[in-house]
Amino acid sequence: MYAEIIIPLALPKNYTWEIPDHLLANLKPGCRVEVNLGKNKKYAGIVKRIHADRPQSFEPKEIINVLDATPVIQPFQLQLWEWLASYYMCSEGEVMAAALPSHFKLSSETVLVFNEEYGEDFSALDNEEYLIAEALLMKHELRLNEVQLILDSSHVYPVVNRLIGKKVCFVWESLKQTYAPKKETFVLLNPEYDNEEKLSELLNNWSRAPKQMELLLSYLHLMKTEGEVSKPDLLKKSNATDAQLKGLVEKNILRTEKRAIDRLHYLPKDVNIDFELSPAQSEAFEKVKQSLEVKNVCLLHGVTSSGKTQLYIKLIEQVIRQGKQVLYMLPEIALTAQIIRRLQKFFGGYIGIYHSKFNHNERVEIWNKVKSGEMKVVLGARSSLFMPYQNLGLIICDEEHDGSYKQQDPAPRYNARDAAIYLGGLTGAKVLLGSATPCLESYHNAKTDKYGLVELMERYGDVKQPTIQMIDLRAVPRKPGEKVMFSMQLMESIKATVARGKQVILFQNRRGYSPYQTCTVCGWIAQCKHCDVSLTYHKFSNKLKCHYCGNIYPPVHTCMACGSDKLVQRSFGTERIEEVLDKDLDGVKIGRMDFDAIRNKNAHDVLIQQFEQKKVDVLVGTQMVVKGLDFDNVELVGILDADALVHFADFRVNERAFQLMEQVSGRAGRRDGKGMVMIQTSLPNHPVLQQVARHDFVGMYVEEIEKRKQFFYPPYSRIIQVHFKHKERDVVQDAAHRFTQSMDPAYGQYLVGPAEPVINRVRNLYLMELLIKLPRDSQLIAKCKQDIQKYIAVLHNEKRFRNVLLVPDVDAI
Template structure:
């Protein structure tokens, strides 16, 4: 390797040699957003050696002509022995966009959750930071300008190239008014009219707005008065100027569009004032998101129980890095969160407030904005990519002090994070399913806090068994708040035995007479009711009364749900839509029965039974756009709706003071899953939705419809007995070897052919059996064994909580995946490990 000699420090030659060898060529380990098993290495050109920093983005070439924006993870002088590295093409950032602690966090996520750092990068960075690889066509100057041998389409593109010199594929599509342009481009390349270059395109563009400002000369009151008093012509311009002066005094800054709208003037009249050098128009960068003034306002007093819990949390966080606040529904946990957040803000620290589904929590957003104003920033998937870049930059600069976000907010570049609050920590939405990284936001937050010496508070009325077990084992601090705010009692639970209810078609009871009477009585008193059913649509499946045929998705092994409003059958797994079935697909009979019921059907029945009541529905079908959920919540808050029917969305993060009745329509449906967490999840859902009742001046009622009222979980719900449920479930987990006593890794196999995926799963299991046979369950088909035309098999590993065994198993899974893929028959079998699967 070539070297140069560089003098370090101010050493005198008499003191001895103070020269060191510094390589001319360095190398960079770079993460690119691909699922590569390990990071690739590129060579750093001498011209970049002093500029390049860890955390900067660079443009690199992989393969023949594909370009990527990668992030530099490490700079070193270790030349790869297996290949000749290519050179980095360009540096995209003057300063790092990713901080060292973030790279360490990415590395841990990739290692723990068995994915690549490229997959973590793809999830972590806003799309605009990843750039896009776009095909650019360059005109070949040597071809000349004689296009007589080209056909019409080729001629149009060649002529445009001759004028502009380069075009991207989108522009070619516009020229030809067609989407399929590659054959034309290929012909032009073959005739040497042009050649192709893969370019990386920066996709983020700052938003600009035109502001109107007064010539500083007229900031002198006397000169301005003289101008106005001696105005003789152009009355429209005078009106425009007066409108400007009014807006400037009332709003401080004047946007061109607002000025023209207020004054009713035109661009021509504004241009006249600009030409007279009275007004000037300036282009400025502005935020896409509007923020309130920054202010901290704490306008509530703690109850005695809240004060005790608050002091307990502070003490717990002094002694431990993580504390669990177990507070019953409506106990005022949010007040404690707000007070703690205020403390960290006043210390100059940043705070991350995590919620399982940010789009469903408009209420908490409004509450926090009331207390913290513009200190609050929100980060979630419904923001545009440009908006996400702006939030990213505000967090990085430290300007944004509080971030309210879903699990993806963990990837923001915090400068001075002091406190992470993980609300509703039990919620399964914290666990990412597809694609990788399949991380748990709660667990990842705890690790991230350890990197930044921050504290973590977990909050829930129904903590996960794992978190409560860690608190009981003294791994976390534990504070319990067991009384509701304002001395309101927990709601009374009534079981409605559906076996005692007459049924017309032998199907499930939708709304029992007892519940219907309760709803009518509640609405008559001016109170509100919430009905919970964890199925959307009209009917979950249709069955032929003659032969038993059920309409199924062509691509998945599931029944189709009928949606009456859109008059379509929908698959809730792959999203495919089918026309409604009027006759049996097997025997042709027209006797199709609608079995079970979803939120859409419940809404229809209530509309008939409660003619004067105002009914609302909250499910995935009614809250698809950015603000639909917030609009519905505000309607219910403002008492414009009497009854709200919904899925799990009505459970999460909602606080309604006028709700007196909650109905759980199908408790049995929550208890009949073949899954080891079924009892825990059912208890959490029912207890959470029950907690929406009686939150202010009344105790509230909860009516649970079930055919098995003596079920142990229902008895725990009836007495709001979390500790009883925990004691029973934790003992079962210990007996059968499930978390928190073990670590689970679920390996899923996918392939379009059933026999191939079955054989691959068994071959894989045989390879692991010698070392892990006693920990393995399966392989077996899951309940839904085909999704999107891919057949599935699953293998479950229940590993002891021993770091050495777990790490060795992860390595063996990766090794045997490579061995499996080496065989041609299994090359296309997807092997997907899911660590801490739920």
């Protein structure tokens, strides 16, 4: 018998291994197995299929070992992986690498072992080789990450190869299981003293060691109140030492035992809904239920602050009472903090969070709780799709329009909203998409009766939509070439709002202090050495940063071109806004929410709670402040640079600009209807800004959908974008043109390009792009994907183009 096994590598096809007779009884699809690939690389792969078809073209190796007694993957997950790999043009190994927690994805850990026969004479070695050899002599074994630390470099393979060639060391490959349950010591009373009479006798006749007596009394109190007593809790409560506890253990009064415990703490499981829906919400709720009875997908289009979350809570309650599970997806981790507190209030420990900020051990524990069915509601970002649900009844995709649902790099470049709809089909779960500004494709699907459509057009409590005021920057005095950060109207409004005890949100879609630094004499702009982009100055760290490759540079004080010291900071990011406000608003507490300020797992939650508790008066942020956050006390929202939102070369630019501005506007006046939104722009008559001013989503949709039809863009076509990357510009250009020539006979009418993107070099690789706009014909699309893969292989067979990286991106956004 043979097994088709997925290993976490980008192999175009799954490899097949032979099943030894002694392992056959223990092997099931979804189990992990240890296999050898190549000479001595070991991997933990997932068994996809067991069959009797012997491979004809190669001699299969035997599976070494079975790692799991029961499958870690459900059958529907294997189907989802296969669809994702096929639809998004990647390998199932790449999907596996994205889908599984790291502890399930084992690969051989390279270990260098010192060769005793070489001796201790290292005089023939160069400096780097000598450092490693000396460390090996002392430790006998080194892992590759230790070698990297010793040499302070990530490029250690040449040095390691030389050492192996000189027989200073050899390589030992080991495959290790990395997940370990967290264990804690618990304290128990010796069974002899379970008898109350015996215990009273012990306490009444106690004569010495008062500290031990105190510790024992603390134990008895904790036992009565908590039900079980951990060693750390006991020592903390009694203010005792390890030695005093040890004394009681040696007297056989107490005993200790180690137990596996959860890394994450959960509330008691309870369903307690303590609110009533408004008449408008009740009507929408009934319509959603009716829609999901006849259709698998329903779009809930509810204006900002209409109370969509309360509808979700009522739906979740119904599904939990049926004994099923719910997946509640949000586009950003930052959003989960506020929603989780609300959901825990209603559902207690039924709720769990799953996203990339959890450490690997925590993710394994959540995984196992979902698989056992113990965790009923999973709240998470796009990776929560991949959980091993036992009985999934409902998928809620909130803020479904958000671009963060689309994975960019690495593969699979999937859209979690679309994958959720496919997952619903596999598991029989209903899918509810929710947004105040739906994606045009989703709204089109709802309008053409592919999805159900429910509209909730009034704010909760009949609160009015915020008033929109345009501030024409052309009328604001400024120096030539300077960007206005705060007009007088906006600054006065901020001061007045804070003086009334209300809060302000300011939106600027650029982080850092200054997006670029330029010379006033010759016009030179500080640029990244590895990318064709300007460097952003971050004042807090006093560094220049590239937001594309992450490289950091020291600040520049003289022009690299003409030597002048007349350098100025142009434009402004969130860091600079924060500084200006700190200076101009005396005694006002400013908070900043962007990628630089929100670093660890809980930082965003801390800032949101501070803002909720009114410890922060003005919150400055990037897109993080736009999405779905609900604050009672926000009266003013300022959009500082609306022009930057409508000046992108992208067919979705108007849709995205409307969504961003309408969403951030929706943070204002959510309780009393006295919200004000001030938009600073040089284009007050721009159609999108006028639509935002009227809160006119339908008007924007009608105008944009007509243009999409006219120019054959989604939803009327399907887009595949092919990216070409290489370190030499002429090579990548020639490769892109050669590939396009191959595609042209069959798909010429659908091709746009190839062309250089606006930013044509990132991480030292030059870029070209080819856009393929295909009709919505599934056979033609499938054939085109096959041809793309075929022509990529043909191109790579030419020596000159062997190292050109081609990345197909399906449904690129």
